[in-house]
Amino acid sequence: MKIRQIQEILDATCLCGDNFDGDCFAGCGCDLMSDVLAFPKEHMCLLTGLTNPQVIRTSEMLDVMCVVFVRGKRPPEETLELAQELGITVFSTKYTLYEACGKLYAHGLPSKNEV
Amino acid sequence: MSELLYKEIYPVDKDDFVRAGEASAKIKRTLKQLGVDADKIRRTSVVSYECEINLIIHSLGGQMCLEVTDEEIIVSSSDKGPGIKDISLAMKEGWSTASDSVREMGFGAGMGLPNMKRHCDEFILNSAPGAGTEIVMKIKI
Numbered sequence: 001m002k003i004r005q006i007q008e009i010l011d012a013t014c015l016c017g018d019n020f021d022g023d024c025f026a027g028c029g030c031d032l033m034s035d036v037l038a039f040p041k042e043h044m045c046l047l048t049g050l051t052n053p054q055v056i057r058t059s060e061m062l063d064v065m066c067v068v069f070v071r072g073k074r075p076p077e078e079t080l081e082l083a084q085e086l087g088i089t090v091f092s093t094k095y096t097l098y099e100a101c102g103k104l105y106a107h108g109l110p111s112k113n114e115v
Numbered sequence: 116m117s118e119l120l121y122k123e124i125y126p127v128d129k130d131d132f133v134r135a136g137e138a139s140a141k142i143k144r145t146l147k148q149l150g151v152d153a154d155k156i157r158r159t160s161v162v163s164y165e166c167e168i169n170l171i172i173h174s175l176g177g178q179m180c181l182e183v184t185d186e187e188i189i190v191s192s193s194d195k196g197p198g199i200k201d202i203s204l205a206m207k208e209g210w211s212t213a214s215d216s217v218r219e220m221g222f223g224a225g226m227g228l229p230n231m232k233r234h235c236d237e238f239i240l241n242s243a244p245g246a247g248t249e250i251v252m253k254i255k256i
Contacts, residue, residue: 034226037161038233042153050221057136058221061143061160063153 001109003066003089006045009103010093012068016080017089022065026112029101033058041112047100051075056082056090064088070097117184121149125179127170127192132220135171139164142181142190149183155254158234162252163190165227170194172217174248187236188254199242206232206240 004020006012025043030036031050040062047068048055056079059067066089069075073092083090093100105111123145125138142163146156163179170177170192177194199205206228213223232238235252242248 031221032224032226033221034165034224034230037165037230038226040157040161042157048221052220054132054135054220054222057140058164060140061136061164062157 001045001104001107003045005107006066006068006104006109007091009107010068010091010095010100012091012093015069015075015090015092016084017066017087019065019087019089022089024065024109026115027101027104027109028112029097031097036062039112041115044112045104045109047097047104049073049097051079053079053082055079056086056088059083059088060086066091068093068100070095070100117186119182119184121145121181121183123181125181127167127174127177127179129171129174129176131171135168136164138179139167142179145181146183146188151183151188151256155188155256159188159190159254161234162231162254165230166190166192166250166252168222169227172213172222173197177247183256185256187256189251190235190254191249191251193249194247196245196247198244198246199240199248200244202240202242 003022024045026041027045029047044064046064068091072094143160174194175196180191182189208229209225211225217223236255237253239251
């Protein structure tokens with residue numbers, strides 16, 4: 001799934017990054033970074049309610065393609081600065097984690113455990 | 116006898132959450148420059164990042180070391196204490212002594228050590244209360 005499709009499906013606001021043509025192969029909805037790190041897959045989209053810079057640092061370690069903050073959350077500046085520096089596309093969506101994951105899954109983005 | 120191609124040491128300070136992950140980011144960049152396979156870089160990144168976070172959360176400060184030979188990537192850590200009382204308990208998924216503030220950052224779920232062991236080919240942990248902890252993790256190239 002293209003990053004631009006993720007933005008459209010989630011009616012999301014882009015907070016930084018412009019890699020809209022990048023491909024995501026799998027999604028992961030999680031607030032526990034250690035769970036994200038447990039079984040990483042390449043080209044993931046990470047959906048989370050956590051907004052601290054460690055979300056972006058974790059994404060860097062796993063080559064996450066894009067990060068979506070749920071429930072309309074706006075991360076602190078240092079989080080966006082790090083994402084900008086690392087070239088990670090970041091969105092904010094009004095949907096809850098449950099809703100956002102459900103919408104992407106229904107549109108064909110598999111779980112990271114299915115690829 | 117394997118040939119050492121690269122070695123670097125990274126100090127990690129206790130409670131330095133602002134710089135958490137910087138050493139692992141440097142390790143990742145180095146492995147990319149050395150042309151290591153992407154999957155092995157990702158596995159190394161997971162083990163080094165979990166290890167670095169553990170040093171920040173649990174240790175009194177320490178260091179990490181990256182060694183790359185023509186056969187394997189070795190990420191190791193050593194710290195000044197306090198050491199682990201019960202290693203088999205610490206290796207159990209879900210068991211953690213982390214504070215609430217650490218949990219709010221998405222860590223301290225008791226997955227760190229199991230994640231490290233899961234993603235490397237060889238995992239060695241030596242620790243004793245008062246003596247500190249040493250970890251060696253090897254990933255075959």
